[in-house]
Amino acid sequence: MKISKNSSTITGFILLGFPCPREGQILLFLLFLTVYLLTLMGNGSIICAVHRDQRLHTPMYMLLANFSFLEIWYVTSTVPNMLANFLSDTKVISFSGCFLQFYFFFSLGSTECFFLAVMAFDRYLAICRPLHYPTIMTTHLCNNLVIICWVLGFIWFLVPIIIISQMSFCGSRIIDHFLCDPGPLLALTCIRAPIVEMTSSTLSSLLLFVPFLFIMGSYALVLRAVFKVPSAAGRRKAFSTCGSHLAVVSLFYGSVMVMYVSPTSEHEAGMQKIVTLFYSVVTPLINPVIYSLRNKDMKNAMKKILGT
Template sequence: MKIFNTPSNSSTFTGFILLGFPCPREGQILLFVLFTVVYLLTLTGNGSIICAVHWDQRLHIPMYILLANFSFLEIWYVTSTVPNMLANFLSDTKVISFSGCFLQFYFFFSLGSTECFSLAVMAFDRYLAICRPLHYPTIMTRRLCTNLVINCWVLGFSWFLIPVVIISQMSFCGPRIIDHFLCDPAPLLTLTCKKAPVIELIFSVLCPLPVFMLFLFIVGSYALVLRAVLTVPSAAGRRKAFSTCGSHLTVVSLFYGSVIVMYGSPPSKNEAGKQKIVTLFYSVVTPLLNPVIYSLRNKDMKKSLKKLWGT
């Protein structure tokens, strides 16, 4: 079955060129070393959280199960972009095949959508724990927790299936150069032979829609949490309640802050440069920082990680 269409007079049209971060050869090697270290640290940090939750019986509760799922998601999220980026640093052609480009497009945005749903579920879990503490054990059961995790993955991987199919059926002309380090729908649409403003409008609305809807859900959940915490009579109780939410709020702020900058700010003269920097932050930097944030602000996780590493 033919998935990718090309112009009839473009027999050599075999893929796209990802410009990435143009710089001299020495700079490419330096970036390769830097991002290799970042990638390995990200795998190690998130993998450590998964192992700590798996081996420590005290962490077999919904909050940490959701955290382990989030770390597992982060590993695949960063893997959808960084290995190809590393290969591009050492490549002279920087070519990515049609199938490779659209697979990266699908997995990157599907994993990103799954992350949005997962952050919303984690906020819902904190809402139940703080606002409905007496009913929390009966509501947030192991079965419900598992179902929520499965639904996050199903919804995340369903959202961008149709957009990927639609764009992959279009014909591409021109220099086939993408000024990005990944296959993003915006530069892909600029390479189509026939402009489709309706489709571009649909994608400009469809892509950020789950992000902003789930962001509003998270804001609403934490508004209720804040109201409940402020009614706690003791200062110690308020500090404990805030400490259980602090890590998640920090992660949400980093992720959604960068996404809002991407989709909510007006276009700039250096639009491609801004897109690469912001995308790099929420796709590579935040997966690196998340294990640090959760381990530093959570005493139980810190103890489990120290035990895991024998320190």
């Protein structure tokens, strides 16, 4: 990593991560390595269960398998580099590596927002329009929705990221975070770019609040329909299938909105890291547990996969 003579252009950055003594770095390495491997195993098990069990070849479980596939890549966009940083003395990430991580992390996070909305739409159709569900939510439509989620997710922040990557960076090359985040990156630019900041903020607002309001609206209609179900067993089944998705939505959006609702500058670096760690590392770990514990069909399929 080099800095030009006039310090106007930085070709690399230093990710501080979680500063602590060498022994602490090794302990954190082992902790996050364990979390990463468990995340891969948990989400991978869901994908295998859906693939192998014919009873799970329905739109709801196809969406869940794709969501688990997404979670694997979402956590992979940050944790391997974090692990390497724990063992590194320099904590250096190249300019291109930083912006690739920035792009993939935000694109995968955007895709997750769209996936959660589509999964809520699927539950709305299944519970509020049960007679029409098989003709509306066909395999063809399900596949198209999955493709739309991926495409939208990967183009949503593309332009702001390209613009930020073309900007000049001055002074300190230190990012007090464990990943390349737009806030710290924009703080290192030579000249403030209010239009870029406003564009990024607007895109973030739309991405967070439009799907979230759609999800909440869908579940308001679902709850109204559930309370009309005459049998207690039917209500329990409906709550069971929706409860896991609502739990995942609450964990993901709750932590993301903690970061978004108040300006980033008002958060201490330590708080930024903890909250970002929660929605980028912890939620992909516990999502498979939520889905497998709260869904009887998935629980049975997982038992077959694990041989229990």
